[in-house]
Amino acid sequence: MSNYLFTPAVPSLPIEGSQQQFPIHRVYCVGRNYADHAREMGHDPDREPPFFFNKHPDSLISGGQDFPYPTATSDVHHEIELVVALKSGGTNIPVDEAMQHVFGYAVGLDMTRRDIQAIAKSKGHPWSTAKAFDHAAPCTALVPASKIGHPQKGQIHLDINGVRKQTGDLSSMIWSIPETIAHLSRLFELKAGDVIFTGTPSGVGPVSRGDFLEGEVEGVAKLKLRVV
Numbered sequence: 001m002s003n004y005l006f007t008p009a010v011p012s013l014p015i016e017g018s019q020q021q022f023p024i025h026r027v028y029c030v031g032r033n034y035a036d037h038a039r040e041m042g043h044d045p046d047r048e049p050p051f052f053f054n055k056h057p058d059s060l061i062s063g064g065q066d067f068p069y070p071t072a073t074s075d076v077h078h079e080i081e082l083v084v085a086l087k088s089g090g091t092n093i094p095v096d097e098a099m100q101h102v103f104g105y106a107v108g109l110d111m112t113r114r115d116i117q118a119i120a121k122s123k124g125h126p127w128s129t130a131k132a133f134d135h136a137a138p139c140t141a142l143v144p145a146s147k148i149g150h151p152q153k154g155q156i157h158l159d160i161n162g163v164r165k166q167t168g169d170l171s172s173m174i175w176s177i178p179e180t181i182a183h184l185s186r187l188f189e190l191k192a193g194d195v196i197f198t199g200t201p202s203g204v205g206p207v208s209r210g211d212f213l214e215g216e217v218e219g220v221a222k223l224k225l226r227v228v
């Protein structure tokens, strides 16, 4: 019997090939981690320190669930990303020890209210309402690194209604996965259950109700969903 006033929901992601679920602690996202996307958003992709924002753990949706077009926006963008899930964590993790904390990988969408984000940027306001809305993080099941290893290159792409919109390669990340984990661990204590959206290549753009989105990271997974 629990001592909670009500039963807390535990956000989780399925694990490919397992009956178990991966419980989510936090959702971290890296901004502008591919030079071509940084340029399309009007920034110089010099190797400035990485910057981060968060989504809520219960923003994750999985299993091919429909993506409900959010309220309070008329310009929702897709950002296809490789997602890294941690099985352990710590603080001040050295780059050369970072990968031992990785459980596995998924393909995710960092859905963004671009109109609200543009206003926030212009006013110096935080990005929460642009990035952390309900259902803002569609994601595939996690694929354990014990099955696929640690992808360092491979195509990442997104199609809408069969038309290619985003294309890139994991090898074009400005900050590698171990570097990202090391950086984050100096800002937060990382824990088992943390997932990190590692940034998107160029070609971001709007989605509409009825669109069918199909994204893939080569060697990891395919994500399919409909915007409703």
Ligand code: MN
Pocket (backbone or CB within 6 Å): 029, 030, 031, 032, 079, 081, 110, 197, 199, 200
């Ligand atoms: Mn993103």
